Amino acid sequence: MLITIDAESAHPLFEQVASSVRGDILAGRLVPGDRLPTARDVAETLEINVHTVLRAYQQLRDEGLLDLRRGRGAVISASAAPLADLAHDLQALVARASALGVAPATLAALMKETRS
């Protein structure tokens, strides 16, 4: 488990932390059940504030990728498993939308309002 950030990046720190974990899940380096280091540990390692890490963790929780429990820590959630497969079709959709001038962010917004 390696969470990395780039102080020079224009992206917010909390977003970088979330993105780093997300990438590890997509790449299969993190699988359901795996535990992330505690927010405090990550914060100390990266030399950033605990709240910044917690914000990243909570964002991932909102995305359904992380299971957070007080006193227990952060665990990759079960629903994070079949992501690699979906990622392929997702890219196709994004490409198609892009050709229509629809930005990924717009698609993402649409997606949140889509009921299955």
Next chain:
Amino acid sequence: MLITIDAESAHPLFEQVASSVRGDILAGRLVPGDRLPTARDVAETLEINVHTVLRAYQQLRDEGLLDLRRGRGAVISASAAPLADLAHDLQALVARASALGVAPATLAALMKETRS
């Protein structure tokens, strides 16, 4: 515009603020284009911290209900665009993901990592 909270409630303050605004939108008391009072004003009125209000506002933004702009304030967002065709395939993908136990929010997060 009246945002109310209950100090005795077990629900978090930021959630109560978000819920209050959400209710007003659902009830039609707030329509697209309407401006919310600034976070600082709400905080002072309710005697809570600005961050607590901002957190509520940002959650509503993540839900697609609010449009936040620096220096301008918080505006109820216009309902989503047409994109009917795209929405159809989108729903199919969401349904497929759902069958795999993957939440829409997870897909939306994935999208951020997808390059077109």
Next chain:
DNA sequence: ACCTATTTGTCCGTATGTATG
């Protein structure tokens, strides 16, 4: 059943950055 340490959750305060008007 009790106590303690751990770890996330919330809230407050402060400071600085940045887009808007």
Next chain:
DNA sequence: CCATACATACGGACAAATAGG
């Protein structure tokens, strides 16, 4: 150029759930 208002980050404090002794 300047005031406004959201955005991010840091710091501290206490609460609440969990796990372990």
